[in-house]
Structure formats: structure tokens, C-alpha cells
Amino acid sequence: xxxxxxxxxxxxxxxxxxxxxxxxxxxxxxxxxxxxxxxxxxxxxxxxxxxxxxxxxxxxxxxxxxxxxxxxxxxxxxxxxxxxxxxxxxxxxxxxxxxxxxxxxxxxxxxxxxxxxxxxxxxxxxxxxxxxxxxxxxxxxxxxxxxxxxxxxxxxxxxxxxxxxxxxxxxxxxxxxxxxxxxxxxxxxxxxxxxxxxxxxxxxxxxxxxxxxxxxxxxxxxxxxxxxxxxxxxxxxxxxxxxxxxxxxxx
Amino acid sequence: xxxxxxxxxxxxxxxxxxxxxxxxxxxxxxxxxxxxxxxxxxxxxxxxxxxxxxxxxxxxxxxxxxxxxxxxxxxxxxxxxxxxxxxxxxxxxxxxxxxxxxxxxxxxxxxxxxxxxxxxxxxxxxxxxxxxxxxxxxxxxxxxxxxxxxxxxxxxxxxxxxxxxxxxxxxxxxxxxxxxxxxx
Numbered sequence: 446x447x448x449x450x451x452x453x454x455x456x457x458x459x460x461x462x463x464x465x466x467x468x469x470x471x472x473x474x475x476x477x478x479x480x481x482x483x484x485x486x487x488x489x490x491x492x493x494x495x496x497x498x499x500x501x502x503x504x505x506x507x508x509x510x511x512x513x514x515x516x517x518x519x520x521x522x523x524x525x526x527x528x529x530x531x532x533x534x535x536x537x538x539x540x541x542x543x544x545x546x547x548x549x550x551x552x553x554x555x556x557x558x559x560x561x562x563x564x565x566x567x568x569x570x571x572x573x574x575x576x577x578x579x580x581x582x583x584x585x586x587x588x589x590x591x592x593x594x595x596x597x598x599x600x601x602x603x604x605x606x607x608x609x610x611x612x613x614x615x616x617x618x619x620x621x622x623x624x625x626x627x628x629x630x631x632x633x634x635x636x637x638x639x640x641x642x643x644x645x646x647x648x649x650x651x652x653x654x655x656x657x658x659x660x661x662x663x664x665x666x667x668x669x670x671x672x673x674x675x676x677x678x679x680x681x682x683x684x685x686x687x688x689x690x691x692x693x694x695x696x
Numbered sequence: 697x698x699x700x701x702x703x704x705x706x707x708x709x710x711x712x713x714x715x716x717x718x719x720x721x722x723x724x725x726x727x728x729x730x731x732x733x734x735x736x737x738x739x740x741x742x743x744x745x746x747x748x749x750x751x752x753x754x755x756x757x758x759x760x761x762x763x764x765x766x767x768x769x770x771x772x773x774x775x776x777x778x779x780x781x782x783x784x785x786x787x788x789x790x791x792x793x794x795x796x797x798x799x800x801x802x803x804x805x806x807x808x809x810x811x812x813x814x815x816x817x818x819x820x821x822x823x824x825x826x827x828x829x830x831x832x833x834x835x836x837x838x839x840x841x842x843x844x845x846x847x848x849x850x851x852x853x854x855x856x857x858x859x860x861x862x863x864x865x866x867x868x869x870x871x872x873x874x875x876x877x878x879x880x
Contacts, residue, residue, distance in 0.1 A: 451861045458835070460842050489868050493836040496813040497732050505727035506745060512752045513723035647839025663841055 448472065448479065457486035459644055459664040466671055473579075480579035488576050491629070491645045498628030498647070573624065574642055583633050583640035591620055591633045591640045595687065597680035608661060609669065609677040610686060617693040618686055619672060621661050623648050630661045632668055635691040644668040719759055722768055723752055729838070730772060735814075736837040737780050737829065739822055747783070751776035773838065774848050777830060784826060820870035828863030835860055 448456075448469060455461050456469045473480040573587035583591055590605035599607055608621035608630075619634040631645035646664035660666065678686060686692075723730075730751065734744035755762070755775050762771055821829055827849075834845035835856075846856040 450865070451857050454861050454864065455842070455857060458842070485868065486864065489864055489871075490836055492813065492871075493817055493832070493867075494839070496817050497736060497837045500732040500735055500814075501728045503728065503731070505724070505731060509727055509731070509745060509748055509752065510724055512749050513727065513756075514720040515756055647837070662839055664839070 450482070453479070453483050454486050457483050457490065457644075459646075459667040463671060477579055484576060484579045484581055487581050487642070487645065488574075491574055491581060491631075491642075494629050494645060494647050495624075495627050498624070499626060501628045502626060574645075577639070580639075581642040581645075583642060587622065587624065587633070588640055591622065591635075592691070593687070595680070595683055597683065610683045611669070611672075611677040612674045612693060613672040614674045615672075618691045619643075619669070621665060621669060623661070630665050632661075632665055634672075635693070643672075719762070719768070720756070723755065723772065726769055726772060729769065730776065733773060733833060733838050734776060734780075736818065736821060736833040737776075739818065747776060747780055750779045750783070754779060770844065770848060773834070777848060781826065816871060816874050817867070820867050820874065823870055824863050824866055828859050828866065831856055831859040832863045832867065836864075 452461070452465075452469070456466060461469070469483075473483060573583065573585045574581050575584050576582075582588075586604055590603065590607060594603060594605065594607050596607045596610065604625055606623040606625055608623065610618060610620045613619055613634065617634050617636055619632055621630065621632050623630040628648045629645055630648040631642050633640035633642055635641075644665055644667075646662040648662060661669070727748070730748045731741075731744060734747040734751075735741060738744035738747055751772060755772055758775075762768065821832065824832070830849060831845060834840045834848060835842065840848075842853050842856055842860070845860075846853045849856060851859075
């Protein structure tokens with residue numbers, strides 16, 4: 446079957462409705478060339494997201510802070526370190542798709558302050574995602590976190606935050622993640638011994654070492670909602686799944 | 697702390713009108729996103745910060761037009777988009793050609809390094825037509841949905857999709873050319 450580039454791009458971005466998404470997902474299984482084109486869209490998106498992500502950790506210059514506060518001269522009062530800032534939730538769609546409170550309650554833990562492991566400490570010479578065949582797959586610190594890290598025991602200082610772990614309708618296990626200092630969120634699904642990355646997206650608002658824990662961005666949520674079977678795993682099931690090397694439930 | 701509670705109030709009680717100092721603190725909190733977005737439209741960080749400053753000052757001058765409860769980030773991104781287009785047009789009128797000028801930022805090229813990638817991508821984006829560049833900035837850099845981006849650009853989703861696809865194609869081609877060692 447033939448799909449135009451715009452449709453494949455929208456599929457890669459998680460922008461298609463469920464019927465169309467399923468149709469293309471089925472076609473991808475049959476057609477490696479088609480899968481390759483989708484993977485290229487995802488890889489470019491990931492490349493842009495990762496390149497611009499670290500800019501969010503840069504402190505804004507005084508002249509902009511003063512402009513925002515309506516001051517002509519440097520303000521006498523400057524923000525103290527460690528102040529907590531609340532962010533507007535981006536877009537009405539983000540709210541409409543917000544994940545069930547129960548699942549996020551544990552990890553949301555109100556505001557999470559500071560403490561990013563700098564992007565550079567993550568050895569940028571070792572990529573965290575690579576294009577393998579027609580799929581984007583996790584490597585390095587990301588693959589290690591997806592393999593080992595449990596949402597129930599992870600630390601705020603871990604460079605990767607693991608979100609939900611869940612069974613998919615086609616019997617695999619997927620885990621949502623966020624690369625803290627890259628401003629990138631995504632989903633990893635264990636297929637044939639590798640963590641495939643079906644979607645990445647810019648992670649929600651953060652600012653100069655202050656961030657608010659919240660659910661994944663809409664693009665990631667859409668893919669989760671399209672794939673999830675039943676409820677996300679709880680802490681006990683997550684640990685069992687790890688011990689079984691993330692072999693998905695046979696249905 | 698009082699400032700922060702104020703910020704929270706404004707977000708959650710949509711009927712409240714933002715006081716000037718409240719909107720200012722909210723904008724301060726949004727500065728990293730505004731700067732990143734501006735960076736994707738500018739050749740270097742200095743131009744990007746100039747753009748942010750113009751947009752922030754314009755927003756504060758017209759703060760009564762901001763509907764309390766609306767999305768402040770979207771409003772500011774819209775203002776910045778207009779400020780950027782205004783600047784491009786006035787440069788064009790003055791006969792300044794934006795294309796061949798040097799960005800002045802040539803990092804040592806370290807393969808895989810995040811700042812090198814950023815430089816490559818902004819160089820490539822600078823070659824795109826304005827409409828495609830805005831589509832990429834909103835969707836790929838800022839991470840907006842197609843619907844949000846189309847609303848801010850005041851175009852139908854189909855038009856946004858088509859600009860985004862063309863922009864991505866051109867961006868991928870430009871990055872691939874850079875990878876082959878052609879002059880950027």
C-alpha cells in the first residue's frame with residue numbers, strides 16, 4: 446500500500462487517529478521500506494529535540510529577566526536559588542489527555558527541584574538512540590535505564606526518569622522515559638531483545654534547574670493510549686518483569 | 697514564596713486578572729522556552745535574545761489583551777512569531793540579506809556533541825523559507841501538536857502539515873549535505 450510522506454510524518458508524530466494509525470502500523474509490518482521512511486521522520490525529530498533540549502537548562506541573561514519584570518535597570522531583588530516556580534500546563538490537549546492521577550501520583554510527587562546530571566556527563570560521544578534497520582533503538586545510558594531502573598526506586602539524580610511500564614496489545618512491554626537534561630521524553634518497547642523507540646517528544650516545561658513532575662507530553666501519551674493493554678504495571682509487577690528480562694505477557 | 701503562590705493562583709483561578717508583577721514572574725519562568733524557540737529562528741544566541749526581549753516587552757505593553765486563563769506560553773509564542781516576521785520584513789526592506797551572512801558561531805566540530813548538532817541544525821534551518829521554519833520551530837523544537845501550531849500560525853492543519861513535511865525534507869537534506877563535508 447502507498448502512503449504519502451505527510452501521512453507517514455503525521456504517523457511518526459503521533460498525530461493520526463486510531464483507525465489510520467492502526468492501518469499504517471499494519472502496513473509497516475509488511476513493508477520495510479515504509480518502516481524506514483517512518484524511522485527517518487522519528488530520527489530527525491529526535492535529533493532536533495535533543496539538540497535544542499539542553500538550551501532549557503541555560504539560565505536566562507539578566508536583561509531578559511529584567512525585561513520580563515518590566516524593569517529598565519537591573520532589579521534590586523533577584524530570585525533566590527531554589528525558588529519554586531509553577532508552570533502553566535501546556536495546551537488544552539495536554540490536560541485533556543492527562544494520565545490517570547493514580548498512576549502519576551507516585552512519581553509526580555509535587556515539584557522536583559534541581560539536581561540535573563549535566564548533559565555533558567552523559568558522554569555525548571555515546572549516543573542514547575541510534576537508527577538500527579528501520580527502527581530507532583535505545584543505546585547507552587538510556588538502554589541501561591530501560592533494562593535496570595525501576596520507577597519505584599529511582600532517584601531524582603538518575604539521568605533517565607522511568608515513567609509507566611505497561612503491556613501492549615501485541616504482547617510486548619513498553620516503558621515511558623524522560624532524558625532529564627535533554628528535555629526529551631519517549632517510549633521504549635522491548636522487541637527482539639532491543640528497546641525500540643516508537644516515539645519521542647519534547648518533555649514538558651522546565652526552567653533553570655526547576656521542574657515540575659508531570660505526565661508525558663501529548664505525543665507520547667497518544668502512543669501509550671494506542672498501545673496499552675489493561676493497566677500499567679505496579680511496583681511489584683514491574684520488578685517481576687525486569688527479572689524476566691522484559692519478556693511481554695503472552696496472550 | 698509569596699510570589700510563587702501568586703503565580704499558582706493565577707493559573708488555577710482563570711477568572712482572575714493577572715497583576716503586572718504576576719505576569720512578569722510567569723514570563724520569567726517561561727524564558728528558557730522562549731529563548732529556545734527564538735534560538736531556532738535566529739542565527740545565534742545574541743539575535744535570539746534580542747528577539748525574546750522584543751517579544752517580552754511587546755507582551756507587557758499589551759498585557760491587557762491577554763485573556764486571563766488563556767495559555768500564556770501560546771500567547772507569547774504568537775507574539776514572538778509576529779516580532780520575528782516583522783524583523784525579517786524590515787531587514788528585507790533595508791536591503792539586508794539574511795542568507796549568506798555568517799552566524800559567527802563556529803564551534804569546534806565534535807561528532808555527536810550536542811552543541812555541534814545544534815549548530816548544524818540552526819545552520820540548516822536558516823536556509824528554509826520562513827513558513828517552513830516556523831512550522832519546524834513550533835512542532836519539532838517546541839513540541840506543539842499540529843493543531844496548536846496551526847492555530848498560532850493561523851493556517852489550516854493541512855497547510856501546516858504540508859509546510860512541516862517540506863521543511864523536514866529540506867532540513868534532512870541540508871543535514872545530510874553537511875555530513876558529506878560540503879560548506880554549510
